[in-house]
Amino acid sequence: MAPKKIDFESWSLDELWALHGEISGILSARIRAEKGELEKRLAVLSHGTIIADDLGDLQPSGKPRRNYPRVLPKYRNPQTSETWSGRGKRPRWLVAAVKSGRKIEEFRISEAGTKARQRA
Structure with missing residues (x-):
């Protein structure tokens, strides 16, 4: 209607x-x-x-975020001294270097240097 x-x-x-x-x-x-x-x-x-x-975080719940220990860098770009801890997505400089034929271990920071940084 x-x-x-x-x-x-x-x-x-x-x-x-x-x-x-x-x-x-x-x-x-x-x-x-x-x-x-x-x-x-x-x-x-x-x-x-x-x-x-x-x-102090962006979680809407009342639960605080877990504290994670600081991770020291494991890889260093010799040209710019940029570092990467080995966690998360690989940085562009490392991806480009590996694509050009270099090995990831060439960028590894020596264990002696890591121990000295841990003491400091």
């Missing part, structure tokens, strides 16, 4: 203004309600962020 088409052209100016006022009131109430709901959702989301910021 199709809704009836209203002929607004036949309405008087007072009737149109009254309808305009009624529609504006309804729209403002709905917009305020929607804004209130969005502000509540935002408060919940920002509250989780505040908790994470207070803990």
Whole structure:
């Protein structure tokens, strides 16, 4: 069943203004309600962020991040002295060197140097 088409052209100016006022009131109430709901959702989301910021990490849960021991570098770029611990993705300089035919062990930092750094 199709809704009836209203002929607004036949309405008087007072009737149109009254309808305009009624529609504006309804729209403002709905917009305020929607804004209130969005502000509540935002408060919940920002509250989780505040908790994470207070803990010093970006995890939204209240559980603190595990402390991992510092890992000393195992490989060094002789040209720029950049280092890599051997964890994570290989650095570009090492990938390029291996592709050019060099062996990864050529870039390994000697154990004697590592022991001296550990004492320091």
